[in-house]
Amino acid sequence: MNQPVRTRPESSRRPLHEAYDTALLDLDGVVYAGGEAIEHAVESLVTARDDGMRLAYVTNNALRTPEVVAEHLTRLGVPAAPDDVITSAQAVARLISEQLPEGARVLVIGGEGLRVALRERGLTPVDSVDDDPAAVAQGYGGPEMPWARLMEAGYAVARGVPWFASNLDLTIPSGRGIAPGNGAAVEVVRIATGASPQAAGKPLPPMHRETILRTGARRPLVVGDRLDTDIEGAYAGGVDSLLVLTGVTTPAQLLAAEPKYRPAYVDRDLRGLLTPQPEVEHDGSAGSAGTAGAFRCGGWVARAEGGALVLEGDGDEPLDGLRALCAAAWAEAGDGVSDADAGKALARLGL
Numbered sequence: 001m002n003q004p005v006r007t008r009p010e011s012s013r014r015p016l017h018e019a020y021d022t023a024l025l026d027l028d029g030v031v032y033a034g035g036e037a038i039e040h041a042v043e044s045l046v047t048a049r050d051d052g053m054r055l056a057y058v059t060n061n062a063l064r065t066p067e068v069v070a071e072h073l074t075r076l077g078v079p080a081a082p083d084d085v086i087t088s089a090q091a092v093a094r095l096i097s098e099q100l101p102e103g104a105r106v107l108v109i110g111g112e113g114l115r116v117a118l119r120e121r122g123l124t125p126v127d128s129v130d131d132d133p134a135a136v137a138q139g140y141g142g143p144e145m146p147w148a149r150l151m152e153a154g155y156a157v158a159r160g161v162p163w164f165a166s167n168l169d170l171t172i173p174s175g176r177g178i179a180p181g182n183g184a185a186v187e188v189v190r191i192a193t194g195a196s197p198q199a200a201g202k203p204l205p206p207m208h209r210e211t212i213l214r215t216g217a218r219r220p221l222v223v224g225d226r227l228d229t230d231i232e233g234a235y236a237g238g239v240d241s242l243l244v245l246t247g248v249t250t251p252a253q254l255l256a257a258e259p260k261y262r263p264a265y266v267d268r269d270l271r272g273l274l275t276p277q278p279e280v281e282h283d284g285s286a287g288s289a290g291t292a293g294a295f296r297c298g299g300w301v302a303r304a305e306g307g308a309l310v311l312e313g314d315g316d317e318p319l320d321g322l323r324a325l326c327a328a329a330w331a332e333a334g335d336g337v338s339d340a341d342a343g344k345a346l347a348r349l350g351l
Contacts, residue, residue: 015275017274018052022219022220022221027059027069033247056217058207062092062182092165094200099135106124138163138197154193226247251342278298294328
């Protein structure tokens with residue numbers, strides 16, 4: 001069930017790692033970047049876990065197995081077991097298994113993570129359309145995946161074989177910049193065949209269901225850096241989310257977010273898990289020309305005026321100013337404001 005429209009960030013008197021039982025953490029841009037731990041991530045996660053919060057690492061990357069991801073996290077200083085990792089390969093394998101009998105052959109267009117997940121569900125991975133597959137499963141296969149694999153998918157899908165995709169992310173981050181993701185490869189097959197796959201990854205419901213089934217979370221908190229996967233996925237699942245500003249989302253994009261992309265909380269990095277979240281207060285009155293009035297957080301006051309955002313005050317914490325600006329932008333515009341309208345106000349915060 002979708003959440004009601006959020007008009008301001010939420011507050012929490014308790015640290016978030018005490019208010020929620022499980023953190024559903026994105027990896028790239030949240031825990032690490034380019035394979036290396038993001039500043040403050042390791043110590044924040046260790047403290048949250050030691051204080052009793054369950055940590056689950058949720059990734060749309062279907063290439064790596066949970067064992068490989070867990071080993072990577074452990075090397076970074078965050079001890080993790082394979083059971084702590086949930087991948088889009090697992091989510092799509094469950095989706096396929098619910099529609100096909102045990103032992104059914106599935107044409108794999110992807111890597112080892114997808115093969116392992118299919119076997120876990122009692123399905124049989126195959127490599128050719130000549131093996132008479134009952135389904136096609138497409139996931140990210142890494143930079144070395146040959147064009148011939150996409151051709152194999154096209155042959156099968158064109159014959160009417162049911163088609164499934166682990167996720168539809170058009171891009172992925174890499175050490176050299178932004179690269180085409182699995183969604184880009186899916187588009188190749190879609191253009192060639194005119195068909196569309198059933199997809200499982202964030203922000204779609206199969207991925208959220210997979211995380212809840214595997215973690216048993218009763219009060220989960222989604223933690224991510226992307227509005228269009230992590231935060232939208234939380235919205236679709238009806239759970240709260242924390243946006244950290246260590247990845248791809250900029251403060252200007254946050255202010256312009258339409259309702260399904262608005263997080264419950266926003267913080268600089270994963271230290272936000274360990275702290276209460278301040279209240280954003282509305283002054284209770286309407287502004288001039290029917291505007292929503294002023295919103296206060298810390299020492300900052302924000303309002304919309306003449307189609308632009310205005311920020312006043314002298315607060316010590318720039319994030320409090322951003323939280324106040326979010327409330328003013330979301331309440332005033334309904335569906336968000338443009339980057340240009342937010343620029344001057346954000347410049348005052350150095351964000």
